[in-house]
Amino acid sequence: MNASPDHVDVLIIGAGPAGVAAAAVLHQKGHDVLVVEKSTFPRFVIGESLLPHSMDLLEAAGLLKAAEARGYLKKYGAAFLRDDELAEFDFSEQHTEGWAWTWQVPRDDFDLVLVNAAQEMGVPVQFRHEVTAYEPGDELSAVTIRDEEGAERTVHARFVVDASGYGRVLPRLLELDRPSTLPLRHSLFDWFEGDVREEGTLEGRTWVCMHPAGETWIWVIPFSNGRTSIGVVATPEFLAKYPEDPRERLLAICAEEPNVARRLANAKLAMEPVNIAGYSTSVTALHGKGWVLVGNSGEFLDPVFSAGVTVALESSVLAAGLVHEQLSGTDVDWDAQYAQPLSSAIAVYRSFIDGWYSGDLPEIFFNERQEPEVKAQICSVLAGYLLDATNPFVAQHKRKVPVLAKVLRGLREQA
Numbered sequence: 001m002n003a004s005p006d007h008v009d010v011l012i013i014g015a016g017p018a019g020v021a022a023a024a025v026l027h028q029k030g031h032d033v034l035v036v037e038k039s040t041f042p043r044f045v046i047g048e049s050l051l052p053h054s055m056d057l058l059e060a061a062g063l064l065k066a067a068e069a070r071g072y073l074k075k076y077g078a079a080f081l082r083d084d085e086l087a088e089f090d091f092s093e094q095h096t097e098g099w100a101w102t103w104q105v106p107r108d109d110f111d112l113v114l115v116n117a118a119q120e121m122g123v124p125v126q127f128r129h130e131v132t133a134y135e136p137g138d139e140l141s142a143v144t145i146r147d148e149e150g151a152e153r154t155v156h157a158r159f160v161v162d163a164s165g166y167g168r169v170l171p172r173l174l175e176l177d178r179p180s181t182l183p184l185r186h187s188l189f190d191w192f193e194g195d196v197r198e199e200g201t202l203e204g205r206t207w208v209c210m211h212p213a214g215e216t217w218i219w220v221i222p223f224s225n226g227r228t229s230i231g232v233v234a235t236p237e238f239l240a241k242y243p244e245d246p247r248e249r250l251l252a253i254c255a256e257e258p259n260v261a262r263r264l265a266n267a268k269l270a271m272e273p274v275n276i277a278g279y280s281t282s283v284t285a286l287h288g289k290g291w292v293l294v295g296n297s298g299e300f301l302d303p304v305f306s307a308g309v310t311v312a313l314e315s316s317v318l319a320a321g322l323v324h325e326q327l328s329g330t331d332v333d334w335d336a337q338y339a340q341p342l343s344s345a346i347a348v349y350r351s352f353i354d355g356w357y358s359g360d361l362p363e364i365f366f367n368e369r370q371e372p373e374v375k376a377q378i379c380s381v382l383a384g385y386l387l388d389a390t391n392p393f394v395a396q397h398k399r400k401v402p403v404l405a406k407v408l409r410g411l412r413e414q415a
């Protein structure tokens with residue numbers, strides 16, 4: 001196909017996992033697609049720990065094999081740590097039938113692998129091209145694209161998939177932004193070299209360590225390249241109590257959590273720390289006539305359960321299937337078939353995130369009276385299986401976490 005077409009079936013904004021998965025699905029279904037990406041790959045992006053359900057979605061998009069060849073560190077579970085208490089989740093012990101493992105992925109490498117695989121399928125990708133304007137139309141919408149020299153051109157598309165992540169192209173251009181209802185939190189993170197790792201199949205699990213000061217927590221995500229990603233998530237008020245210099249700040253907070261401190265005893269920072277302020281996003285609509293938001297361009301809540309990429313892939317694979325149906329002449333009810341399932345999945349996480357910060361989920365995780373069956377149900381949510389209505393923690397997520405926490409707290413206090 002022409003490298004700079006004037007018309008395409010589907011124009012996809014952004015070549016992150018959500019954009020590439022949507023492009024791959026639609027290309028394989030025979031549609032003429034174009035991916036427009038403003039940066040050059042590889043590029044740094046945060047979001048390095050996958051969930052097992054992402055493997056189903058990568059497979060559905062035909063991208064799993066390419067990632068397999070990279071030998072990423074396998075993640076068989078997650079561990080939550082609070083001082084000397086440990087709550088372990090093993091993905092082979094789940095309520096939902098699904099993948100028992102996934103990967104920890106440096107995203108510069110992973111995203112490059114995915115986009116290369118899509119290009120090898122025949123998906124055209126224009127790097128260093130930025131979408132700057134969008135004009136809706138009856139049959140075709142007009143998308144303005146600016147190249148690195150500043151030259152602009154217009155591409156007409158039957159459908160636009162916005163996978164621009166934190167770029168949030170259509171939410172900005174169509175004024176869909178809605179403030180998140182989650183409190184403002186920041187994240188300060190870095191890669192380390194030389195941390196003391198766990199052994200065998202435990203090496204690749206994610207640690208989520210609760211800082212002694214309460215709602216602050218620290219992630220530990222090891223990679224096969226010897227580096228380990230470590231990040232603090234906290235309110236701006238908490239962070240302001242520490243040195244202003246980002247390195248000193250990160251090291252000082254890590255030194256206060258005993259598990260991270262032990263792990264980092266002889267480790268060295270591998271780059272300048274990165275700070276992200278106020279990462280939660282929300283929108284007033286996930287779709288409209290001729291467009292849909294997928295991945296982080298729509299909604300992002302909080303990184304505590306490492307769900308961002310999995311939800312991004314879930315939304316893009318679902319949306320791509322529906323775009324295919326619509327372009328093939330089938331009526332699609334975008335509310336019922338897209339917004340509702342996606343919002344339900346996000347709502348399950350919202351309940352878990354609220355439970356994490358309220359203390360209900362730590363009460364459940366660290367309570368020895370937790371039933372194996374209940375643990376397996378929670379494990380499936382942590383593995384990213386958010387649409388399995390047979391799981392009570394999916395079907396009744398709003399009440400399940402607070403009610404169970406209340407019961408377990410009562411039993412603990414009586415003992």
Ligand SMILES: Cc1cc2nc3c(=O)[nH]c(=O)nc-3n(C[C@H](O)[C@H](O)[C@H](O)COP(=O)(O)OP(=O)(O)OC[C@H]3O[C@@H](n4cnc5c(N)ncnc54)[C@H](O)[C@@H]3O)c2cc1C
Pocket residue numbers: 013014015016017018019036037038039045046047048049050051129130131132163164165166167168169187231276279294295296297300303306307308309310312
């Ligand atoms: C602190 C923190 C920690 C996180 N940890 C995890 C984790 O452990 N696991 C996890 O799964 N998720 C995590 N996430 C979430 C994760 O970062 C995102 O969910 C994920 O990257 C979303 O993928 P995406 O494809 O939607 O967007 P992205 O990966 O951000 O890709 C969007 C692409 O669009 C391009 N773009 C932007 N604007 C334009 C434009 N105007 N024109 C053309 N292209 C454009 C960008 O250059 C970019 O390449 C974390 C998030 C935060 C804030």
